[in-house]
Amino acid sequence: MPRELHxxxxxxxxxxxxxxxxxxxxxxxxxxxxxxxxxxxxTLEDSLAPPPDDSGGRLDAVAVLARVAPLTSRIGLxxxxxxxxxxxxxxxTALATLDFVSEGRAGWLVDVSAGEAEARAVGRREPxxxxxxxxxxxxxxxxxxxxxxxxxxxxxxxxxxxxxFIDRDRLHxxxxxxxxxxxxxxxxxxxxxxxxxxxxxxLDVHDSDGRWALAAGHADVVLLDxxxxxxxxxxxxxxxxxxxxxxxxxxxxxxxxxxxxxLGGRTGSLPPADTARFTGTAxxxxxxxxxxxxxxxxxxxxxxxxxxxxxxxxxxxxxxxxLRERGLFRTAYTGTTLRDHLGLPRPAGRYARQxxxxx
Amino acid sequence: MTRTTTTTGTRTTTGTRVTTTTGGRRKQIxxxxxxxxxxxxxxxxxxDSGSQIDFSSFRHLARTAERGRFDFFFLAEGLRLRERxxxxxxxxxxxxxESLTVLNALAAVTEHLGLAATVNATFNEPYELARRFxxxxxxxxxxxxxNVVTTSxxxxxxxxxxxxxxxRADRYLRAEEFVEVARALWDSxxxxxxxxxxxHTGPQFGITxxxxxxxxxxxxxxxxxxxxxxxxxxxxxxxxxxxxxRHGTLEAxxxxxxxxxxxxxxxxxxxxxxxxxxxxxxxxxxxxxxxxERAAHLRRQQVSPQTAIAFVENVWGRDLSAYDPDxxxxxxxPVPDSDVVQGWAHAGDRxxxxxxxxxxxxxxxxxxxxxxxxxxxxxxxxxTPATVAATIDEYVQTDAADGFIxxxxxxxxxxxxxxxxxxxxxxxxxxxxTEYEGPTLRDHLGLARPGGEGRHERAASTPAG
Numbered sequence: 001m002p003r004e005l006h007x008x009x010x011x012x013x014x015x016x017x018x019x020x021x022x023x024x025x026x027x028x029x030x031x032x033x034x035x036x037x038x039x040x041x042x043t044l045e046d047s048l049a050p051p052p053d054d055s056g057g058r059l060d061a062v063a064v065l066a067r068v069a070p071l072t073s074r075i076g077l078x079x080x081x082x083x084x085x086x087x088x089x090x091x092x093t094a095l096a097t098l099d100f101v102s103e104g105r106a107g108w109l110v111d112v113s114a115g116e117a118e119a120r121a122v123g124r125r126e127p128x129x130x131x132x133x134x135x136x137x138x139x140x141x142x143x144x145x146x147x148x149x150x151x152x153x154x155x156x157x158x159x160x161x162x163x164x165f166i167d168r169d170r171l172h173x174x175x176x177x178x179x180x181x182x183x184x185x186x187x188x189x190x191x192x193x194x195x196x197x198x199x200x201x202x203l204d205v206h207d208s209d210g211r212w213a214l215a216a217g218h219a220d221v222v223l224l225d226x227x228x229x230x231x232x233x234x235x236x237x238x239x240x241x242x243x244x245x246x247x248x249x250x251x252x253x254x255x256x257x258x259x260x261x262x263l264g265g266r267t268g269s270l271p272p273a274d275t276a277r278f279t280g281t282a283x284x285x286x287x288x289x290x291x292x293x294x295x296x297x298x299x300x301x302x303x304x305x306x307x308x309x310x311x312x313x314x315x316x317x318x319x320x321x322x323l324r325e326r327g328l329f330r331t332a333y334t335g336t337t338l339r340d341h342l343g344l345p346r347p348a349g350r351y352a353r354q355x356x357x358x359x
Numbered sequence: 360m361t362r363t364t365t366t367t368g369t370r371t372t373t374g375t376r377v378t379t380t381t382g383g384r385r386k387q388i389x390x391x392x393x394x395x396x397x398x399x400x401x402x403x404x405x406x407d408s409g410s411q412i413d414f415s416s417f418r419h420l421a422r423t424a425e426r427g428r429f430d431f432f433f434l435a436e437g438l439r440l441r442e443r444x445x446x447x448x449x450x451x452x453x454x455x456x457e458s459l460t461v462l463n464a465l466a467a468v469t470e471h472l473g474l475a476a477t478v479n480a481t482f483n484e485p486y487e488l489a490r491r492f493x494x495x496x497x498x499x500x501x502x503x504x505x506n507v508v509t510t511s512x513x514x515x516x517x518x519x520x521x522x523x524x525x526x527r528a529d530r531y532l533r534a535e536e537f538v539e540v541a542r543a544l545w546d547s548x549x550x551x552x553x554x555x556x557x558x559h560t561g562p563q564f565g566i567t568x569x570x571x572x573x574x575x576x577x578x579x580x581x582x583x584x585x586x587x588x589x590x591x592x593x594x595x596x597x598x599x600x601x602x603x604x605r606h607g608t609l610e611a612x613x614x615x616x617x618x619x620x621x622x623x624x625x626x627x628x629x630x631x632x633x634x635x636x637x638x639x640x641x642x643x644x645x646x647x648x649x650x651x652e653r654a655a656h657l658r659r660q661q662v663s664p665q666t667a668i669a670f671v672e673n674v675w676g677r678d679l680s681a682y683d684p685d686x687x688x689x690x691x692x693p694v695p696d697s698d699v700v701q702g703w704a705h706a707g708d709r710x711x712x713x714x715x716x717x718x719x720x721x722x723x724x725x726x727x728x729x730x731x732x733x734x735x736x737x738x739x740x741x742x743t744p745a746t747v748a749a750t751i752d753e754y755v756q757t758d759a760a761d762g763f764i765x766x767x768x769x770x771x772x773x774x775x776x777x778x779x780x781x782x783x784x785x786x787x788x789x790x791x792x793t794e795y796e797g798p799t800l801r802d803h804l805g806l807a808r809p810g811g812e813g814r815h816e817r818a819a820s821t822p823a824g
Contacts, residue, residue, distance in 0.1 A: 022497045022572065022573070023497070024466070024467070024497075024498045024499075024500075028467075048486070048487065048490075048571070049571075050554065050568075050569035050570070050571055051571055053553070056573070057548070057570075057571060057572040057573050058571045058572065059493075059494040059497060059498065059571075059572060060490055060491050060494040062460055062463075063459065063460070063463045063491060063494035063495060063498055064463075064494070064498065066460045066461070066463035066464045067463045067464065067466055067467055067498040067499075068467070069464050069467070070414070070418070070464050070467040070468050071467050085484070085487065086487065087482060087483070087519055087520060089438070089482075089518045089519060090457065090482075090483070093456075093457040094457045094459070094460045096456075096457070097456040097457040097460035097461055098460055100412060100413065100414055100456055100461075101414045101456075101460065101461055101464035103414065117569070120566065120567045120568065121486045121566055121568035121569070122484050122486050122487060122566070122568075123484070123486070123564055123565050123566035123567075123568075124484055151454070156453075156454070158403060158404070160404045160663075162665070163450050163663040163664065163665035163666060164449045164450060164665075165403055165449060165450065165451060165452055165453055166447070166449045166453045166454075167449070168446055168447040168449045171440070171447050171453075180520070181519075181520045182517075183517075183518050183519075184517035184518055185518065186440060186447070188437055188438065188439070188440060188454065188455055188457075189412070189454060189455065189456055189457065190412050190454040
C-alpha cells in the first residue's frame, strides 16, 4: 500500500476580492470547503505591514481562524503570527486559546517582521537584521512551548477537602531569559488540548538566517521551498538529521513541499520564488505530486494557489479524488486534532517529567 | 508635554447618528453578562460547576445572554497568576483564555450579542491592539467592545518585554494616549477611500502607521472604563462609552452616576453618551426567605476555611496559616508594606481595617471564617424574580445606574435562572428590549457611530491629562 501524503493549502497570498476578505463568511466558506476535502490544515498568512494599495485590507489571522473554528470540526487552523513586535506571552496564550476554541486544531506558522513599515507602525524598536529576528523567533517559540507546558495536564484538581482548585506543584515558572525578553510564567491558560499546537516554519535550502535552527529545534512541520526533486530530498534528509542532533525523537518532524499551483488556466499569476510551480489540470497535478512524493521522500505538500477562491474548488473536487484513486490520500478524517491528522503524538509536558522525578 | 497626532489625506464626511430614543418611553435598562471570574466569587465546589476554560462553557453563557437579549458579554483579564507567600494562589478558580481569541470564536455562535474584552494598555501597543479590535469588529459585524485597563506593577511586568516600566502615576496618561492613537488608526481608512498615514508623537508612543483594515462596522469599538479615582472618572467622562462601576448600592450609585454625568458637559458630551453599569451579583429564590437562605449558603461556599485565612492574610500581610479558621482573629499587628500577596488590589489601610474587624469580631463573637463571611460582600440583589426585577428597574429609573454587569457565581449555568425568570418581568415592565433593534453593540447601547475625523480632531486638541 502506498505511503499516504499530507495535503494542506495556503489561504492568504493573492486573489481575494477586496471587500469580501473582511467578512467572516468569505473565510468560513473557503475553510469549510477545504474541510470537505479532508485536508490536513489551512495556513492563513499575516503581517503587521500595511497591505498592498489595491487590497481591501487584511484582518488579524488568529482572529479569522478563531471566528471559523466553531463552524468547522476537523480541519487544522494555522495562522501566521510574527514574533518581532508581538509579546511572546500574548502569542502563546492566543494560540493556546485557538486550540481550546477549535478543540485541538490550532497550529502556528512562525514568521518575523523585517520591514521598516512595521517597525515604525509599532514604534517600539528599530528594524533589526534578519538573522537577529530569527534568533528572537527561536526564543519566542521556546517561550510559547514552555508556557503551554507550564500547566501539567492534571493541574486542576478541584479538591474540596483541602479547598484547592489546582495543585500548584503542577504549575511551573518557565523563567526564560534571553537577549530580547524574559518571561516568568506560568501561563494564564491551562495546557491546550494538543499539549502543544504544532509549530510550522517555511524555509528553503538557501536560508541561513536562523529558520533552520527553528525548524530543527522547534518545528513540527516544515514548509519547504525546493525547485528540484533532488534538492528537496537533500533538504529533507538534512532537516531530519538536524532534528536528531537537537535531541528530538525520530518521526516528529513533517516536511511538506510547497507547490505554487494555478489550476485555472491562467498564466503569470504565480509568486516568483524558488518553489515547485505548476500550471495545468488537477489530474496532471495529482501525477506530479505522486511523483514528487516518491522521488523526494517528503511527507506531503503545501499548495499555494494563485487564487484561493478560484483554485480551491478544483483542489477539493478534482485533485483530492485523483489522489485518493492512487491510494495517496485519506478518504475521511480518522482523528479530530491537527496532531492526529499529521500523525504526531501529543507530547508530554517538559515539566511533568521533572515533577515525576522529584516525587 | 508635546503630543501631536496628524492624519494626512482627504477629509471625509462625518458619520450618522444611529441612536433612537422614543419620546415617552421609560428609561431602558442595559445588561451585560460577566463570565465568572478568577476569584472567590466564583464557586467551583458546587456539583453544577463546569469548566472555566472549555469553549462549551463560553458558548453556553454567551448564548444564554443572547437569549436574554443582553447588550454584551464581558471578559476580565489576568496576565499573571496571583500569588500568596511566593506561591501560586490555589484556592480559587485559576486559568482563563486569551480574551480576543475566545470572543472571535463566540462571534460565530451568536448573532447580536456585544463582545467585550478587557485588555491592558500597559503590555500592548496601539497599532497591534487597534488592529485586533478592528478585526473582531469586522468578524462580529460590529459587536466589539474594549475595556481599557492599565497595570503598573513589576509583578505582572515579569511576563513581558518591558517589565514593570510604567509609573503608577502615568497609568491614565498611557491609557488616554493609547486610546487616542487607536482611534486615529480606526478613523484612518474610510470604507470607500484610500488609507491615510497616521503620525503620532507623544510621551508614550511615536508611530508612523497605515492601518491594515478599513473602517469596521462600528468604526470605534465601544470603549469601557472601570477606574473609580477622580482621574478615572475624568478619563471616563472624556473618553469612554460605558463605565463598569463598583457602586452597586442605591445611594452610592446615584452619587456616582450624578458625579460622572456632570463631568460630561466639560467635554461637550450629552448624558446619554456614557452608560454607567455597576457590576452586581444576584441570588434568586421562590420566596424572600429562600433567596436569603441560598445567599447565605453561597457565601459559605465562597469562603472555605482556607479562603477565610487567605482573606485575613490579605489585610494582615502575614502568613497566618497556623491560625484556626474557627478560632479568633490574630492578635499580631498587620505588616504595612507587605508583599505577601501579589495580584490583588491593594488592601488599603491595614491597621484601620484590622482594628475595625477586631472590634466587630469581639462584639459579635465571630471566628475568622465567620468574620470573613460577614465581610464578604453581600450579593447585590437577593430576592424573588419579582423583587429583583423591581429593584433593578428602580435603580435604573432613579438614575442609580443605566444598567448592570451581572456576575454569576457559577460556570456556565449561572445566568440561566436570571434569563428565564427575571428578564421576562423586565420586559413586561417595558424597560428591557424583547428583540434587538439593530445589529451592532452601539445600536444596543443607543450610542452614535463615531463621526471619524471630526471627532478625532476634537479629541486631539483636548489638553492632555
